[in-house]
Amino acid sequence: MAENEEDDYMGDLSHFLPPGASSLPSKRASNKPEVPNKKRKVFNWHERKKLKREQKQIEEDQNTLVNLESAIPESNIGFKMLKQMGYTPGSALGKEGSGRSEPVGLEIRRGRAGIGKEDDKVEKMRKEMEKAKRDRRTEEELMETFGSHLKERWKDKRIVSNFHKADAVLAQLENREVVTEKKEEEDVGKDEEEEEEEPITEEITSQDKTTQTENENTIEEIIKAMNLLCAKVENMDKELQQIKSQQHDYKNAELSRSEDLKIPELQGDVGEDNVIPVVQLE
Template sequence: MSDEEEDYMSDAFLSKIQDVKPGVSMVRRVKEAMRKEELQKEKNLKNRQKSYKEQEKESREVALQNSISNENKGFALLQKMGYKAGQGLGKQGAGRVDPIPLNIKTDRGGIGMEEQRKRKADEELENYRQKVRAKQQNETKTLEDFRSRVRTEREERKIEADLRRSQRSCEQLDSQKGITTPREDWYWPKGGAEEEEEKEEEEEEDEEEVELTSFDKLQILTSYLRGVHFYCLWCGTTYNDEDDLKSNCPGDTAADHE
């Protein structure tokens, strides 16, 4: 064998051969295609025209971050009347300093619907209190006879259990709506120490104030849950609206669900 000819079994000859493993070129092509696809997605996202709601939200955030300039006509009139930036409104400067916060409505209820529900619940609560006062003033003996005849120990325990259950439901539903303070202190459940303190405060209150029993509280609280949250304690269901509640719920008492 001449020197010019290479031995095909030698290391020099084998090192010149390219090491091609099965499937390597295909994997590289797939990775390259995926990378190009991601780059195209990023490019499309950058070039995508923003929707009207997105543009509106960005404009609103920019406007809220900037304070009112002297070019604003309303602000200019305030300055002519002696107002200075950072000062409270009013002659004594004791009024509002910060602008009224912006509340974006996200649900599909009509404007004023929530206020109407609260007003209706307040009216029902006040009407019920008036009925309780009338009963205590004009039918005290009849009411005591009724309670002594109807309120057995078993019924009292059931009323207390239903009241605690309604308080827990009220706290949960109020929290879901962003309500941080109960309408009445006893609308939400309390600990033992707080209950003792509440009893002492009630004893110190004026004698003319109506003292609500557990039965009265249960009636008021279930009325609140039905009027504001469309929730029935005994059905254990939150209905869509008032019509849905009236159509599918048997009634507003435990006896109606037996």
């Protein structure tokens, strides 16, 4: 049965296709170059000519600059004439040798600007360099001002701490209660100062000037208070020394008085020698 059955000619269509037809589309697809999304810029004939001329000028300028840097060889006719006129290589011009020792530098100008005006590229580079220098200078100035502000704040804090210490010493001498500030408030104040950091500006504003004057006034007041405290401490020391001297004199007076003072014990019958017994007080 299987040998007598005919093949199904509709089942496989590859018999009806040519042998190389199935592989052609894939080859064509692979041979096609990938077209980029962006279109290439097409230069005009005049533009291409202009670009070639600019490139040629740049190469010529580079070659001329390289040749200018190299010295003139001794085989040159002009150099030989200079030698005959008395010129020695490496020496300056003139009888006394006070003239020019190197040739005049040449500057190649391809632009259409007049004398005294720089090329656009050179001018742009010069402006960028000047701007970088200005930025560096301003940064250094800002760092100096920031450091000076930090030093002033540190000095103010140190003066305030010394003031509190002196006030505590004076309170101990005067038997006063020392009022101690809460540490929590100080910590909160420090946190607020850290949070309220202001950006550094190039110019000092009017608020900075007013705060600076206020700080100077507070420093002067603190210095005056410190001087008053020092004067009070000196007066207290003098008073203590006077009190000590008075106590010493009083003790000496009591000792001398006790030695001079003599009280009889009892007035009884007087003996033959008429001697009254006495007792010395200590």
